[in-house]
Amino acid sequence: MSSAEAFRPEEDPAGTLDPEQEPGSHLGARALVAVGLGGALGTWLRAALTTGESPTSLPWSVVVVNLVGSVLLGLGLETVPRWRPSWTSFRPFFAAGICGGLTTFSTFTAGTDVLVYRHHAATAVFYLAVSLVLGLAGAATGLRLGRLGARVGR
């Protein structure tokens, strides 16, 4: 049984919960280090790519990191836990850490508001739409590709 089936869908819609972990337990030391390390890497990469965007034009670099991170998360969640079920630090390192650090929700919302404030409402609406459409499409693509890969890899 793959670990992906251990939770009912309504308990774990994103498939990011770890069935090995006791509910209500605290983050263990290893997972904490994993999140910190992955998060730092993801955040540094995002900072390097997104610094210098103008607040009055659509920040494409933020769209790109959010898209790439969403694809990677979908891909990773459907493949690595099946291939390496014993790698228990994977979810904290990769999902919460790398993808969590690489992508950002706050920059996206604050950036949209600033565009509106600076009288670029059309750009704000477009930024919002592009971010949501590409992000959701990216996640769906990553998940699909991951499942395909998991089947083909047998």
Next chain:
Amino acid sequence: MNVSGSLILGFVTGVVMFRAGSASLTAVAGTGFCGGYTTFSSYAVESVRLLEQRRYGAASAYALGSAAVGLAAAGVGLVVARWA
């Protein structure tokens, strides 16, 4: 968490825009803290999973609701930085 991060980043952005906050404030509190602790990837994957389970109401509520509340929170942060 995405909502509180949006609120804080709205505030930090406002401080930098309206009250001459420093670049390192942006780096540490903005890009680092808020950018790091909020996540778009989990939000996107969760939305898609809900759609895949045909929970269209929940998916819409989550996807659109999170975006709307996040935008509002960031707006509140900006307003507080400007007017408080």
